[in-house]
Amino acid sequence: MSHASILPDHAALRNYLLQHRLPLYFSKPVVAHIETYMAAAAAKGFRGKVVDLAEYSSCHRTTLGHFLAEGKWDEAVLQNKVKVESLRYVVQIAKQTAEPLFVIHDDTISKKTKPSSQAQSPMEQTGFHHSHLEGKVVWGHQVQATVVQSNDTSLIHSIDLYDKTKTNPDGTVYTKIDHVCDIAATLPLPPHGGYVLVDSWFTCSRVIDSYASAGYHLIGGLKTNRIIYPQGIRISLKDFSAHIRKEDVRLVTVNGTSYWTYRYEGALNDIENAAVLLCWPEQAFGVPKALRAFLCTDVSLDTETISMYYSKRWPIEIFFRQSKNNLGFDTYQVRSATAFTRLWALLAWTHLYCTTGLGQPCPFGEGLRTVRKQVQLDRLQFVYDCGKNGIPFHVVREQFKLA
Numbered sequence: 001m002s003h004a005s006i007l008p009d010h011a012a013l014r015n016y017l018l019q020h021r022l023p024l025y026f027s028k029p030v031v032a033h034i035e036t037y038m039a040a041a042a043a044k045g046f047r048g049k050v051v052d053l054a055e056y057s058s059c060h061r062t063t064l065g066h067f068l069a070e071g072k073w074d075e076a077v078l079q080n081k082v083k084v085e086s087l088r089y090v091v092q093i094a095k096q097t098a099e100p101l102f103v104i105h106d107d108t109i110s111k112k113t114k115p116s117s118q119a120q121s122p123m124e125q126t127g128f129h130h131s132h133l134e135g136k137v138v139w140g141h142q143v144q145a146t147v148v149q150s151n152d153t154s155l156i157h158s159i160d161l162y163d164k165t166k167t168n169p170d171g172t173v174y175t176k177i178d179h180v181c182d183i184a185a186t187l188p189l190p191p192h193g194g195y196v197l198v199d200s201w202f203t204c205s206r207v208i209d210s211y212a213s214a215g216y217h218l219i220g221g222l223k224t225n226r227i228i229y230p231q232g233i234r235i236s237l238k239d240f241s242a243h244i245r246k247e248d249v250r251l252v253t254v255n256g257t258s259y260w261t262y263r264y265e266g267a268l269n270d271i272e273n274a275a276v277l278l279c280w281p282e283q284a285f286g287v288p289k290a291l292r293a294f295l296c297t298d299v300s301l302d303t304e305t306i307s308m309y310y311s312k313r314w315p316i317e318i319f320f321r322q323s324k325n326n327l328g329f330d331t332y333q334v335r336s337a338t339a340f341t342r343l344w345a346l347l348a349w350t351h352l353y354c355t356t357g358l359g360q361p362c363p364f365g366e367g368l369r370t371v372r373k374q375v376q377l378d379r380l381q382f383v384y385d386c387g388k389n390g391i392p393f394h395v396v397r398e399q400f401k402l403a
Contacts, residue, residue: 008056008382012374013038016357020081030073033057033064037346038353041327042372048328048343055401068339075338075345079158082348086148086155087188089356094150094191101190102149102309103216104197104316105180107142107162110330114139124337125161141340144179147316153361154315156351158183159344161337177202181210189215195298196220197313203295205270217298219310224293227269228276237293240264241278246285254307258282263303268295275299277306322364323347 013035017023023031033053040046040056050068054061067073094101109131115122129142142162147154166174180202187194194216198207203220211218224238241262249260259279267273275296284290296306323329327347334340354367362370386396 008039008379010035010039010375010378012371013353016353020085022078022081025077026073030067030071033059033067033071034078034346034349036064038350038371039375039378041347041350042354042368042375044372046326046328048332048347050334052328058399065334065339068334068342069336070338075342078345078349082345082352083157083186085352085356086157089155089361090148090150090153091188091191093153093361097151098192099151100193100195100309101216102195102197102312103157103183103187103211104147104149104154104313105144105183105202106199106313106316106320107144107176108320109133109138109140109142110332111138111140121335123333123335123340125163127164143344144176145316145319146183147319149312149315153355154319155355155361156319156348159348161341161344177204177206180207184210184214184216187214187216193217195309197310199313208271208297212297217296219294219296219298219306222276222293222295224291226293228264229267230264237276237278238288238291241288241291244278244286249280249285250303251282252279252304252307254304254311259307260285261303261307265299271295271297273299275301275303275306277303279307319351319364323351326368327351 017031017035022034026034036053036057036059040053041048043052043056046052050061050065053064057064090101093099109129111131112123112126115126126140127142128137128139130136131138144160144162146157148157149155160179162176162179164173168174168178180198184196184207194214196207196211196216196218198218198220200221200223203218203222207220208218222237224241225236227234227236228240229235230240244262246260249262251258252261253259259281262278264276264278265273268276275298277294277296279292279294280287280290294306294310296309298306301309320329324331327350328343329347332340332343334343351364354364354371355361358367358370382399383396
């Protein structure tokens with residue numbers, strides 16, 4: 001064993017990279033850095049910072065910083081690998097189980113500290129965004145994500161920065177709705193039906209039409225000021241709900257929680273025909289602030305199925321929480337847009353590995369624990385082999401950046 005080249009051997013990670021033919025697209029150093037990220041991201045307390053990566057690499061942190069910000073590699077290759085692999089998995093599951101394919105869209109804020117007006121190199125593409133979680137405007141990056149799902153398997157499909165300055169070819173602003181519609185055009189025809197699951201921001205005719213062209217129905221949240229036409233009368237959902245009596249609703253239970261539900265079928269503004277559910281928690285029927293509304297373009301579904309399908313949006317919230325708690329989605333400090341976009345590509349790739357790369361699909365938390373244990377064993381094996389091969393302790397200490 002050469003003193004100059006010793007490194008812990010993360011064979012499982014390397015085999016996954018070989019299986020997906022990454023050495024055909026990236027140079028050997030780039031593949032090594034991708035392996036480094038995967039190993040580092042599995043560690044407890046990983047924050048997505050360059051110093052965290054350096055602990056799992058023989059390279060200095062400046063080399064890893066250069067890899068992220070200025071390295072000659074195309075992160076779009078990794079992003080496309082995630083998209084292709086996630087869809088391949090869920091389409092296969094949909095075929096095997098005869099279950100629908102779900103596409104889930106949502107956005108989140110990666111909150112950052114607002115820089116001083118004197119800062120010479122602030123983080124690129126940051127801005128003020130409204131945080132629904134905090135109920136106020138915060139500074140940071142707004143990120144759109146897509147998760148694909150069938151049966152009980154949910155996989156990350158894409159992570160993209162929402163850039164307010166981006167424009168369409170005609171000069172109009174490229175919106176979050178534009179992005180969602182563009183994704184619809186890239187999706188395969190679902191083998192046993194498909195549904196896009198969205199919040200009220202994306203429940204609009206443009207998204208409905210884009211997904212209908214791709215073979216999917218839409219199930220989405222609905223603002224209570226939307227207009228419906230019961231018996232030809234124009235009225236908002238909120239005003240209409242005031243006329244709903246207890247005998248007009250039925251109790252529907254979803255995932256152990258019960259809701260009083262009223263179903264309307266008919267036209268809305270810009271939507272020719274859809275099913276609309278007006279829902280109140282079991283103990284809050286008739287309370288205006290407790291009212292929630294949902295729309296489904298597949299009127300053949302019964303009320304229980306619509307409610308159950310919409311509840312499948314939850315995995316994207318879990319993805320955001322897991323990524324922020326474990327993969328540094330909230331705590332990265334790289335400044336260039338290229339660098340944090342590449343970090344998101346590496347994050348999605350690692351998340352996919354933890355859910356699909358261990359022999360069979362598994363929940364991310366379970367997969368992360370397995371990968372973390374394997375990485376720790378690899379490092380222990382490295383120390384053991386160094387001792388067995390007579391490598392001096394100071395060399396091992398230098399390798400672990402403890403000199």
